[in-house]
Amino acid sequence: MRPTLMRLAGSVSTRPLNLREASSQLYPPIPLLRRLLRAHRNLPLEMRSLGDNYVKDEFRRHKDTNNPLHIIGFLSQWKMYLEALPTSKGSGTFTGKKLDTAVFEKMSAEQIGQLYELMHATKDVWKPVSAESERKSDESS
Secondary structure, eight states, X not given: OOHHHHHHHHHOOSSOOOHHHHHTOOOOHHHHHHHHHHHGGGSOHHHHHHXXXXXXXXHHHTTTOOOHHHHHHHHHHXXXXXXXXXXXXXXXXXXXXXXXXXXXXXXXXXHHHHHHHHHHHHHHHTOXXXXXXXXXXXXXX
C-alpha cells in the first residue's frame, strides 16, 4: 500500500463523530466574517445595521493581531455569537444573554469602555417611541 493511503487509513477514527467537537472548530477570519454578515440578514433592520458595522469594525481592529491566544479567543467568541444568532427569518428573535461576571472581571479598561459605548449605542437604537413624540411628528408632517 502507498504511504499516503496508510496515513489516510490511520487517520480515520473508529469512534462516532461527536457533533459538539465538530461545532467547536473555528472558522478562518474571512469566512467567519462572511457567515456573520449572512446571519445578520435574519435580524430586524436596526439590529442588522448596528451589528454589521460593529462586526466589520472589530475585524478591522484585529486584523493585524499576531498573538495566537488573542486570535483564538477572538475567533472563538465570534463563533459562539454566530451560533447564538437565529438561522432563519421565521426562527424567532435574537435576545442575547447576560454577560458572565467572570468574563467581565477579566476585561481590560479599554474593553469595558467599548462595552459601555456599545450599551449606549444600542439604547439609542431601541428607544421606545412615546405617544407624545408621535403626535409631534404627525403634526409637523
